Amino acid sequence: MALHFTQDEFETRRRRAVEAMQARGLDGLLLFKQESMYWLTGYDTFGYVYFQCLYLGADGRLMLLTRAPDLRQARHTSLVDDIRVWVDQEGHDPTHELREVLRGFGCAGKRLGAEWNAYGMTHALGKRLDAALDGFCETEDASDLISRLRLVKSAEEMEYVRRAAELADAALDAGTDEVRPGAFEGDILAAMHGAVYRGGGDDPANEFIIGSGQDALLCRYFSGRKHLGAEDQITLEFAGVYRHYHAALMRTIPVGRATSRHVEMHKVAVDAFQACRDACRPGRPMGEVFDAYARVCDAGGMRDHRMNATGYSLGTTYAPNWMDWPMFYTGNPVEMAPGMVFFLHMILMDSDTGTAMCPGATVVVTEDGNKLLSDRGMELVVR
DSSP: OOOOSOHHHHHHHHHHHHHHHHHTTOSEEEEOOHHHHHHHHOOOOSGGGSOOEEEEETTOOEEEEEOGGGHHHHHHHOOOOOEEEOOOOTTOOHHHHHHHHHHHTTOTTOEEEEOOSOTTSOHHHHHHHHHHHTTTOEEEEOTTHHHHHHHBOOHHHHHHHHHHHHHHHHHHHHHHHHOSTTOBHHHHHHHHHHHHHHTTOOOOSSOOEEEEGGGGGOSSOOSOOOBOOSSEEEEEEEEEEETTEEEEEEEEEEESOOOHHHHHHHHHHHHHHHHHHHHOOTTSBTHHHHHHHHHHHHHTTOGGGBOSOOEEEOSBOOTTOOOEEEEOOTTOOOBOOTTBEEEEEOOEEETTTTEEEOOEEEEEEOSSSEEEOOOOOOOOOOO
């Protein structure tokens, strides 16, 4: 079996999940987030694009309802023994099948939590499941239950986070080596991905972000590669990934020369990064980290060029996004605690001059502050 954690680790996670359910008065939990399934049982698949559900009972019972292509996947990657397959056929509704399985577990009239906020739980599927469970049991949104438990990483998880950070550093080195006037963006991406794969890493939960020229001011991947100019800039946002755990980095690299605007923006961004690290402390609300970013950027004349958020939690996530809950924005009351892993990105994008500067790195919260997981500095690199 391809289990990446010890039996004791999984038993601890299941016990914590059951305790959290009981604290909310829930008799069971319907899980639709793939990261929840992976964290709780090891189940590793992209089959969540179709209907599947992992049931966790208040007694610790586990049951997976999935499709035939994932039967052996579940046997190979998870500790779930009770795996049931719904059959693809015209007119068949797997939500009805789930209801009957739950009936057999004595869930009629019970109170169940459900992960309604899941990428695989589309609006159409949600309506069908609501209809199937209407009058059968009471359901309530428990989308945050496992997400909150996943927020603080265990010692076993941190081993994978640290390895992901090493792979991110390797990807940064490989990509930077390819950046030069006339370089092809496709070669840069290939080098970065290759460094992760050669290190035993995984596909990221979303595309590596790359953009040069005016496209360096974009925060999203888009299709279409080009060559760098003699004087240019390129923004790279990417992650090292190991056992689905992510550690992200972000850089803007001037090509040919750094303009005075690059230098000015870089100084503000690095100062903001340090201010965010100073604010990233256990027992403090996450909103204070964003406020530190905004305060430094605004004082440096960058109010119109900053974002309204400055990072987010990282962990084990699946496509379409490596951004995990929660995010750094003003007023966020979530208290930081040791073992939480966060990506801090200091994005500055000046559309008036067409200049970008976006340094970022991953940190882990410690007992007295935080620790940078990357060994690479934030000096302004010009290629």
